[in-house]
């Protein structure tokens with residue numbers, strides 16, 4: 001148990017360093033506030049604040065509004081997926097937003113010595129940070145006090161963050177005419193994240209799992225992939241569509257990473273932010289794991305990946321010195337500082353051949369296509385250097401290469417210099433692939 005704790009803490013430390021001083025916008029629904037586990041979520045949010053993250057919380061208040069409407073035997077009308085807020089509904093919106101705000105502030109003020117909040121001393125700032133305008137009349141329907149974000153007072157929010165305060169924003173906005181408008185919390189969170197140039201937007205979802213409409217968990221997406229999912233998958237839940245389109249939109253406005261996280265298990269925020277693989281879906285404009293040419297700083301990471309395979313006799317032994325000299329031949333896939341896959345390409349220019357070697361994927365990341373991606377990348381590199389045949393010497397992965405177009409060959413098909421180095425004791429299979 002103690003060892004697990006130490007490992008866990010050490011593994012989290014790169015993220016603790018990386019997140020300090022960054023600005024995160026966290027959006028949570030009114031249902032999250034009404035949930036009995038809400039205090040635990042608030043404790044985790046307080047911990048993020050304690051770790052030096054500048055936090056802007058945007059909350060929803062839908063169930064709280066509906067509760068008040070019910071008490072008045074009233075209803076919020078929805079037309080074309082948009083709510084119509086009349087003056088009776090607006091009164092409920094104002095009450096609900098006020099009460100949710102007070103509830104969150106109260107929880108963030110907890111300080112009893114037996115709670116995780118002990119010593120947190122969080123100051124919360126709320127205010128007129130959002131200017132709104134009515135969405136107006138659409139298709140002949142007047143949506144009355146339902147509004148949209150017109151402007152965000154970035155300077156005011158930044159001032160609060162500089163002062164060390166957590167900023168709390170309700171799903172409301174005020175107009176220059178002095179009116180109040182009912183807004184969507186997700187829209188407000190997206191607009192705030194884009195306006196302040198947040199480092200991350202975190203959208204906590206009420207869905208149990210975030211799936212792609214075909215039952216597969218969403219993990220990493222680019223804005224284009226999110227658009228395609230929304231357009232193609234009819235089965236995608238409405239909330240997932242809304243979160244994906246908001247994430248894609250803010251990404252295009254410069255917010256590098258938006259995390260979509262189902263809030264339906266304990267500690268999701270901590271798992272998402274302080275573990276390498278997280279628990280939610282990440283939308284970012286760059287592919288998450290990029291293949292790149294290895295640098296000298298990668299030597300330790302590559303060694304950590306290949307040494308266990310060398311000990312098992314699966315890969316040929318390479319010393320640190322050799323690896324340092326040959327580092328320019330290596331390609332790596334890095335995820336948050338860990339080398340999760342590597343491969344090397346050694347050209348034999350005279351023979352117009354190249355050796356593919358040292359293909360290794362971290363055991364936790366196998367069967368996810370990294371091996372394939374590395375091989376295609378090296379094929380492209382080889383073709384650009386006018387190489388027309390690849391070869392590989394392998395003891396245990398011959399089928400993997402054969403399924404990717406390599407054919408059995410003989411030692412005599414290898415370039416002369418390589419033939420001299422062939423280790424007959426190791427008895428590796430020689431496989432060759434003609435590049436088209």
Ligand SMILES: CC(C)(COP(=O)(O)OP(=O)(O)OC[C@H]1O[C@@H](n2cnc3c(N)ncnc32)[C@H](O)[C@@H]1OP(=O)(O)O)[C@@H](O)C(=O)NCCC(=O)NCCS
Nearest residue numbers: 358359360361366367368369370371372394396397399400
């Ligand atoms: C071989 C290796 C690089 C594949 O990487 P990967 O990222 O897991 O592979 P991909 O995700 O692209 O492909 C997975 C497919 O290959 C299959 N596969 C994996 N290893 C295999 C092997 N040794 N022989 C045959 N097929 C294999 C998987 O079963 C899976 O097939 P499926 O999709 O039909 O289920 C990886 O298993 C590894 O690092 N092995 C140890 C090192 C090694 O042997 N390197 C090659 C010598 S240079």
